[in-house]
Amino acid sequence: MNDIYKTYPNGVRALRGANLAVQTGEIHALIGENAAGKTTLVQILYGTHRPDHGQIIYKENNVTIRRPSDAIELGIGMVPQHFKLVPEFTLLENIILGSEKNYTRKTLRIDYDKAHDDVSRLLAKLDIELELNRRADEVSIGIQSKVEIVKTLFKGAELIILDEPTTVLAPTEIDSFFDFLESLRQSGCTIIYISHRLREIMRLTDRVTVMQKGETVGTLRTSDATVEQLASLMLGREPLPFAYNLPHTDHHTSREGIVPTLDVESLKITSGHCPLSDITFSVFPGEIVGVAGIEGNGQVELADSLIGVIKKTEGTVLLAGDDISDLPPSVRREKGMAYVPDDRMIKGVALDASIAENALVGHEHNEQFTYGGRKRIRQNRHDFNQNIAQDYRVEGFSSFNQPARSLSGGNIQKLIVGREMYGRPKIVVLSQPTAGVDFSAQRNIHERILECKKAGTAFLLISEDIDE
Incomplete structure (x- = not known):
């Protein structure tokens, strides 16, 4: 060629x-x-x-x-x-x-x-x-x-x-x-x-x-x-070196009296390709909990059930002490749960919708995007899109009005991660967060995760990359 x-x-x-x-x-x-x-x-x-x-x-x-x-x-x-x-x-x-x-x-x-x-x-x-x-x-x-x-x-x-x-x-x-x-x-x-x-x-x-x-x-x-x-x-x-290779100090303090950001008790799922039973764990503020395992052993079902895409059969899911076990995904998001799904093309974006529309998913009811007059709302939305693109290095487009499918797979992934991390949610469920992105972008995403962790955001990190 x-x-x-x-x-x-x-x-x-x-x-x-x-x-x-x-x-x-x-x-x-x-x-x-x-x-x-x-x-x-x-x-x-x-x-x-x-x-x-x-x-x-x-x-x-x-x-x-x-x-x-x-x-x-x-x-x-x-x-x-x-x-x-x-x-x-x-x-x-x-x-x-x-x-x-x-x-x-x-x-x-x-x-x-x-x-x-x-x-x-x-x-x-x-x-x-x-x-x-x-x-x-x-x-x-x-x-x-x-x-x-x-x-x-x-x-x-x-x-x-x-x-x-x-x-x-x-x-x-x-x-x-x-x-x-x-x-x-x-x-x-x-x-x-x-x-x-x-x-x-x-x-x-x-x-x-x-x-x-x-x-x-x-x-x-x-x-x-x-x-x-x-x-x-x-x-x-x-x-530059990867974020997880950089020296950093993690001060573990007593959890006594601290309410877990996410508290899962005896969760049972019978739908999906891999049923789950007796899943119990907690994630505390400012903590990253990793989930490791070979693909197909229930990681997808776990993540989908936490955000409410799959309904549980038994058990409870508490978000900052509130029972969200039977709430729909939209309400779980409003209460502070964000989700980077394993399949970006099917679960993460609407390919024919614009980049701007996809960036706004989950944030469309925020006050800055609904009140203040049309001109101000339009400017707030543009600034929001611009911040995600700059902070997470979303590249390969000339206008936010382009359809999401015009982006490369790696840039779609960066768009989703940036959207979900925006606004410092209480907890982010990350499923294969750096799949398909280059090592420079991986490092940037890892640094952003560590920044949010220091600010108190909790993370459930599901990854087949053992180094991650």
Whole structure:
């Protein structure tokens, strides 16, 4: 990909002469901060977007890719950061989705037996096992990620683009996933690997291309680079240490006589993928309580039940001494509970609503946004949006009136975290708060959490990142 330029209709210049050269049979990393242009570049390669200027050469041929079907025909596939599997379909149905005509009989019925045989042959070649008759919503995220890749290979992909593939994987699933990618490489696949996790880049890839503000900074052999060097190229400066690596003093005082900010007693949940029983814990003012565990062991159900999205079967939930066990989410928010959900695209934002509207969710009834005359309210809302964007480094847009879907995944995450932390709530339930954001933004979010903690905000931090 040579001299690629792309400016979106909203005026955002996503790419400014970017270049990417990938060799056959390699795992090639593409890295950069949020809004550096990584996803836009590979979406142009896959045909989701068209460049304003530039050249794509694939297998020594100058090619024009107008739509994803053109890319698939050339042998280029892409697994998006947010999976596109149909939850109610079986794994087999998801894999052959779009290829049904190859298995349709004269009676217009799909020959699933033939499809099963063809997919099974591909799985045997890849040396992986999948229960093809299970529904997609019944398997782990790790299995879903493999299904997405198999689905791409089934369509004939020889070059696969992976966008943040390990963001949703538990630590125990990453080793298996890397083995899977290595087996793909051995079978002749070429992989473009987008990630903010630099240690994964160092472990897995052959070469790495660094992007910054829509431009290609350079390409290095991974074995010749260091994490610090890659970080400096991404940022254009020396990186600062993570907040949790900085020295800080935490004075533990007696809790006697102090009312917990959140007090959960004998909580039982029977709905959701993982029922919960006898969950009891407390979070005190100015305290961060971590919840660790492999994905799929009830973390999502716990978080959703605390904010009121899932109803409890038994038990009590007290917020600063008040029983909120049976209150709806809106009232829990009014009483001082904020929530950063695990799935930002489904639970965190309304993608077709504007950035400004999404930033205001949960704060729309605040006095500063409802009283004082139209001009003052309009200015207060603008200042509010501006503060979130500046404090949490939400980038990649030219107007707050743009739809939220125009932001990169990492910037959507920063918008949600900023919105939920605004106004110093009593407690913030953080579920995977730094998923998909670059390490500089991670550090900023961690610092903001520590600032709020010192001011007395309590946090329940649910994360599959053990360091976090």
